[in-house]
Amino acid sequence: MNPIDPRLQEALDGERDPGELSADQREAYHRLMNAGALLATTPVGSVADRVMAEVRAHSLQVQHAGHTARAVRWLTRPRAVTFRLKPLWTLGVAAAGLAAILLLPGEPSRLLSPGAAEGVARFVGNFPGARSVEVVGSFNNWSRGSLHLEDENHDGIWHVTTVLPAGQHEYMFVIDGERWVADPLAGRYVDDGFGAGRQNSVLIVRRNTAADATPQ
Amino acid sequence: MVNDGVSDVAVVAQVLGGDGEAFGILIRRYEPGLLRFATRMLGSPDAAADAVAESFVRAYRHLAQCRDPARLRSWLYRITGNRCRSHLSRRGNNDIPLSEAPPLADPADAWAVVERAEQVALVERALASLSAEKREAFVLKHVEGMSYEEMAAVTGARIPTLKMRVHRAREALLAALGALV
Numbered sequence: 001m002n003p004i005d006p007r008l009q010e011a012l013d014g015e016r017d018p019g020e021l022s023a024d025q026r027e028a029y030h031r032l033m034n035a036g037a038l039l040a041t042t043p044v045g046s047v048a049d050r051v052m053a054e055v056r057a058h059s060l061q062v063q064h065a066g067h068t069a070r071a072v073r074w075l076t077r078p079r080a081v082t083f084r085l086k087p088l089w090t091l092g093v094a095a096a097g098l099a100a101i102l103l104l105p106g107e108p109s110r111l112l113s114p115g116a117a118e119g120v121a122r123f124v125g126n127f128p129g130a131r132s133v134e135v136v137g138s139f140n141n142w143s144r145g146s147l148h149l150e151d152e153n154h155d156g157i158w159h160v161t162t163v164l165p166a167g168q169h170e171y172m173f174v175i176d177g178e179r180w181v182a183d184p185l186a187g188r189y190v191d192d193g194f195g196a197g198r199q200n201s202v203l204i205v206r207r208n209t210a211a212d213a214t215p216q
Numbered sequence: 217m218v219n220d221g222v223s224d225v226a227v228v229a230q231v232l233g234g235d236g237e238a239f240g241i242l243i244r245r246y247e248p249g250l251l252r253f254a255t256r257m258l259g260s261p262d263a264a265a266d267a268v269a270e271s272f273v274r275a276y277r278h279l280a281q282c283r284d285p286a287r288l289r290s291w292l293y294r295i296t297g298n299r300c301r302s303h304l305s306r307r308g309n310n311d312i313p314l315s316e317a318p319p320l321a322d323p324a325d326a327w328a329v330v331e332r333a334e335q336v337a338l339v340e341r342a343l344a345s346l347s348a349e350k351r352e353a354f355v356l357k358h359v360e361g362m363s364y365e366e367m368a369a370v371t372g373a374r375i376p377t378l379k380m381r382v383h384r385a386r387e388a389l390l391a392a393l394g395a396l397v
Contacts, residue, residue, distance in 0.1 A: 003387060009386070012386060032358070039355065039358075051269055142280035
């Protein structure tokens with residue numbers, strides 16, 4: 001295999017006028033360009049029907065999951081409840097309320113109530129100057145808009161605590177709605193499967209042991 | 217490439233908004249190029265169809281992960297390239313079968329078609345003798361007409377590396393064509 005003259009390579013890269021090449025080089029130039037043109041024949045046939053059948057089946061699954069999730073959200077949504085109390089009862093109810101507040105655990109994650117097959121996940125990231133930070137991952141079908149981090153102190157430390165199914169999840173942070181970054185604190189990463197060497201962060205959610213211990 | 221007057225960004229937003237049928241626009245737009253690319257990489261129309269179908273389904277399921285929908289074409293070629301490499305590694309080597317030449321589209325004149333088919337078969341044999349890496353470099357550059365920047369987005373390799381790969385692929389293809397004539 002003989003190396004090709006750099007001038008021929010330049011012409012093939014569109015950086016030199018082929019008219020400047022010698023007769024031999026011009027012949028090689030046309031041979032290679034012709035090879036590319038011959039290989040550009042488009043094969044007949046289509047995979048559209050196969051793919052769209054999968055797309056429709058997947059859409060149905062997602063719709064079904066969406067209805068279930070909406071029903072769960074509706075059932076678990078906090079609602080304001082107003083009681084009208086007779087004056088004599090007010091003192092007793094106030095004392096009971098105070099006792100309940102004092103007995104509640106202080107950890108925000110304890111306020112979440114994961115099921116037996118779920119666990120509490122906390123996402124924290126240092127993103128000074130960010131206007132918004134959210135998490136997308138395998139647990140929300142990589143869809144944006146469902147899990148936002150907050151920075152109440154405006155110190156660049158963003159965090160959110162949520163309930164996720166127990167097991168391994170892949171995720172990324174999306175900064176200001178456009179910049180996807182891996183979690184530098186994740187400790188574990190996997191290739192995102194699309195080449196180019198990009199990696200997703202990995203999170204392992206442990207089952208809620210308190211729920212496990214609850215008698216059935 | 218089919219251009220329905222709607223940008224890739226708009227179609228992607230439509231699909232992510234729940235209109236799965238809009239994905240058909242992207243299939244019509246990119247299927248011919250992806251099938252051509254996969255056929256040249258795998259040497260078999262059937263294997264290429266499988267690779268492209270798998271790639272489209274994977275792209276649909278992970279569409280929200282497409283970080284730059286304006287460069288959807290590169291993303292789809294990257295997924296298809298990965299599927300092709302996966303098919304080749306399952307096959308155990310980089311060789312592609314020579315007996316399964318892809319059919320030609322729109323034959324008009326019988327004699328011209330036969331002559332052209334012979335030329336295509338010759339170039340395919342020469343291409344099949346290249347390593348998968350060189351084959352991919354030549355096809356992306358000279359068949360799909362990509363810039364080195366787009367090739368970098370598709371393959372994940374650096375531009376100087378790709379230039380070297382294309383140069384070596386041209387040398388190998390010229391040598392293979394010379395040996396076959």
